[in-house]
Amino acid sequence: MSVSVQELTKVYGEQKAIDRLSFRIDDGQIVGLLGPNGAGKSTTMKILTGYLPQSAGKATVQGFDTETQSLEVRRLIGYLPESNPLYTEMYVKEYLHYAAGFYKIADPAKRIARMIEQTGLGIEQHKKIGQLSKGYRQRVGLAQALLHDPKVLVLDEPTSGLDPNQLADIRQLIRDISKDKTIILSTHIMQEVEALCQRVIIINRGKLVADDAVKNLQQRVAGESVVTVEFSENMNEGEMRKLPGIREVRKIGEHTFEVRASGKDDLRKLLFDFAVRKNVAVLNMSQKENSLEEVFRSLTATKK
Amino acid sequence: MLTVFRREINSFLSSLIAYIVIVVFLLVTGLFMWVFPDYSLLAYGYATLDQLFIIGPWIFMFLIPAITMRFFSEEKRTGTLELLFTKPVSDFQIIAGKYLAAFVLVVFSVLPTLVYFLSIYLLAEPVGNVDSAGIVGSYIGLLLLGGTFVAIGLFASSLTDNQIVAFILGLFLCFFFYAAFDSLSLLNLPNKTLLIIEQLGMSAHFVALSKGVLDTRDLLYFFSLSAFFLALTKTVLEARKW
Numbered sequence: 001m002s003v004s005v006q007e008l009t010k011v012y013g014e015q016k017a018i019d020r021l022s023f024r025i026d027d028g029q030i031v032g033l034l035g036p037n038g039a040g041k042s043t044t045m046k047i048l049t050g051y052l053p054q055s056a057g058k059a060t061v062q063g064f065d066t067e068t069q070s071l072e073v074r075r076l077i078g079y080l081p082e083s084n085p086l087y088t089e090m091y092v093k094e095y096l097h098y099a100a101g102f103y104k105i106a107d108p109a110k111r112i113a114r115m116i117e118q119t120g121l122g123i124e125q126h127k128k129i130g131q132l133s134k135g136y137r138q139r140v141g142l143a144q145a146l147l148h149d150p151k152v153l154v155l156d157e158p159t160s161g162l163d164p165n166q167l168a169d170i171r172q173l174i175r176d177i178s179k180d181k182t183i184i185l186s187t188h189i190m191q192e193v194e195a196l197c198q199r200v201i202i203i204n205r206g207k208l209v210a211d212d213a214v215k216n217l218q219q220r221v222a223g224e225s226v227v228t229v230e231f232s233e234n235m236n237e238g239e240m241r242k243l244p245g246i247r248e249v250r251k252i253g254e255h256t257f258e259v260r261a262s263g264k265d266d267l268r269k270l271l272f273d274f275a276v277r278k279n280v281a282v283l284n285m286s287q288k289e290n291s292l293e294e295v296f297r298s299l300t301a302t303k304k
Numbered sequence: 305m306l307t308v309f310r311r312e313i314n315s316f317l318s319s320l321i322a323y324i325v326i327v328v329f330l331l332v333t334g335l336f337m338w339v340f341p342d343y344s345l346l347a348y349g350y351a352t353l354d355q356l357f358i359i360g361p362w363i364f365m366f367l368i369p370a371i372t373m374r375f376f377s378e379e380k381r382t383g384t385l386e387l388l389f390t391k392p393v394s395d396f397q398i399i400a401g402k403y404l405a406a407f408v409l410v411v412f413s414v415l416p417t418l419v420y421f422l423s424i425y426l427l428a429e430p431v432g433n434v435d436s437a438g439i440v441g442s443y444i445g446l447l448l449l450g451g452t453f454v455a456i457g458l459f460a461s462s463l464t465d466n467q468i469v470a471f472i473l474g475l476f477l478c479f480f481f482y483a484a485f486d487s488l489s490l491l492n493l494p495n496k497t498l499l500i501i502e503q504l505g506m507s508a509h510f511v512a513l514s515k516g517v518l519d520t521r522d523l524l525y526f527f528s529l530s531a532f533f534l535a536l537t538k539t540v541l542e543a544r545k546w
Binding site for chain 2: 046049050051052053071074075077079081083085086087088089090094098099101102103144
């Protein structure tokens with residue numbers, strides 16, 4: 001058992017940032033911690049890394065309690081905080097040497113050279129951190145988190161604010177280092193979870209709302225299908241609603257509708273036949289993938 | 305602890321802070337001792353280093369909070385403090401590393417003034433006719449005072465993420481503990497109370513040390529005041545956990 005969280009609660013003043021959160025993560029898994037802003041992702045990570053103590057409950061990393069055996073936990077963990085804080089006045093290599101000083105590393109210079117190579121910092125390694133672009137700073141942050149070859153890597157929104165190329169690079173990097181490591185990464189980008197994680201933990205307002213393999217979650221909404229259809233002229237919504245199996249029709253464009261139906265039958269055929277009966281042409285029709293995004297939205301939607 | 309210490313020293317050296325502090329300290333003490341005619345030793349006629357030890361604490365009062373103001377304030381503002389606290393070091397080691405770095409800088413700014421000592425030693429009539437014991441005591445007092453100012457500055461820096469606030473607060477606390485108690489002891493109060501007030505301030509203990517008598521009470525005063533402010537700093541840093 002790599003990481004275990006039991007009934008973890010953190011209260012800031014009156015507000016519960018996390019509320020009796022429990023989950024376990026086995027060795028070698030990549031787990032996505034998902035949730036809207038303010039859901040308690042960062043708080044959970046801060047407790048795991050020993051920065052903050054919990055108000056109640058227990059968290060362990062590799063069997064060490066994060067509150068009472070904080071130093072042991074910190075030795076095992078590599079952490080990249082949300083804003084990726086760095087000493088901008090330091091040189092890349094200087095900073096990595098400094099960070100390496102906190103751990104017992106056999107040959108720091110060799111290890112740093114290896115990290116620079118692995119994170120692709122080669123051409124920027126002699127610059128000051130302040131001169132680097134955001135993508136490269138993120139690499140410095142990752143290199144810093146990886147220096148001591150941690151068993152558990154905690155990454156708080158590692159790809160936020162990166163351009164698409166940098167995004168792909170950083171994701172590849174995370175995938176490369178994921179062998180023999182447990183990685184917890186938080187994000188609110190669904191594609192990231194689909195691209196990187198085997199398992200996803202969704203929290204909302206401090207509470208666990210889903211904890212499952214990515215595949216299972218995708219199937220969870222498979223009972224519903226959603227089709228966007230554009231007709232050549234306007235159609236009566238009410239008539240469409242009367243079609244068998246249709247649950248909801250929403251007008252989203254001039255002649256465009258989003259149609260939801262329960263059941264697994266192909267809605268498209270139904271809608272096409274309907275259009276033929278009405279003597280109207282179908283200009284465009286597409287079935288929405290049941291993405292994690294849908295799951296996320298349905299699980300974390302604020303109840304009105 | 306050494307890792308934090310090394311980083312702070314490197315950052316002093318690479319950011320010019322170290323050079324500016326040392327140069328300013330020497331420049332101001334040098335001007336007062338040898339150049340300004342009102343205070344100059346050469347015009348005064350006695351071979352003493354009194355000027356250095358009168359003006360030294362006042363310069364430290366400004367310089368030391370300036371050195372220490374960024375220690376925690378800047379790390380709080382940029383968020384690096386969170387990263388530092390998730391490294392396998394205790395809060396105490398972090399504080400000690402930063403404290404020692406600033407203290408070493410203080411020592412290095414005082415060290416060159418030994419040249420002043422050598423000068424008056426040679427200028428004295430006959431050569432060597434100076435109060436060496438008093439001067440040694442004053443040097444020890446000045447270093448202890450510097451160390452205490454560093455502890456106060458660290459505390460001020462831990463309170464806020466604004467460096468200017470940290471500086472002004474540090475300056476005020478240094479002033480208060482150095483001079484204010486001394487001046488307050490001139491109030492019209494019963495003698496016993498006045499003695500206590502005077503003993504609370506650094507000035508009285510500094511003066512006592514500069515007589516060349518290393519009284520453990522004076523040494524203990526400086527050690528405990530430093531320890532008190534370092535403990536306060538630790539408490540403030542731990543407040544994140546409340």
